[in-house]
Amino acid sequence: MTGAERAGGPRGDAAGLVSRVLAGLVDAFVVAGLGLAVQFGAGGVRLLVTGPPFRLPDLSVRLSGLCGWTIALLYLTGSWVLTGSTVGGRLLGLRVVTGRSGGLPGVLRALARAALCLVFPLGLLWIPVSRRRASVQDLVLATTVRYDRM
């Protein structure tokens, strides 16, 4: 990312810190909604199997965290593999592509990127330092997040 490219039209350029943080926040809400839906689904299944009353599953903190982490992992991986965009990314007009070919990331790369994003979200803070607006995850996995719908 050269200086001239940074100052130019956004479509196709690497996305900056604010856009990606906003997209991440939207995705956090989506994952929370998915977790709630899974809980309601589990409660519904329990209602069908054991009968009333309807109760949400009472999970321990560790198990709840593990479930949420798994949901987020699957959500991010599936979104990046299938369309290159999560809901937040789609809202902000962002797409994850591989560094060399510019195509969508494969399953393993997307899975690793999702895990890195969840384990080390502070890696986004490297974006302003990087000349090509790369986060730590992008540097490790050779991916780029680009403005796609401007």
Place this chain on the structure above:
Amino acid sequence: MTRYRALHPFDTAGRLTRFALGAAADVTDAVIRALTAAVVDRMDLDELVSRVDVNQVAERVDVDRIAARLDLDAVLDRIDLAALTKGVLTEIDLGRIVRDTGGGMADETVHGLRARSVRADRMVDRIADRLLRRPDPEQGDEHEQDSDTGSVVVSVSGSGSPGSSREQTL
């Protein structure tokens, strides 16, 4: 007897008189029509109408009296208001208008959000460039050291448009 009636002088005179009067009436009608047409042709009707004070005529019209004589209920009874309303709504396609308006507002909101986030990204970049003492991006330096890979990045500007620059990592 019949011959007497046919040759009766008064009867014959009466018939001739009626015939003459009928012919005279026809001629008179034709003359009057021709004269009227000629007069109308020569008249400037626009000027004549312009002399009429329409406002004065309108003031004489009693609208309330005319409205009082109207039986609106009977008129409305003859109209199928439900079908008429349905037809009007179908014609203007109100649903499409609502959909277009809603969709347009959503698109505008999303586009505004994206534009603001892009501006915020650039602002963060400028702050980072200033803190890291990097050259001003607007100057488009030819050779710069990539802080991520350590490789030299050559910037090749295209047709002068801002978004047309390319970079090659050496």
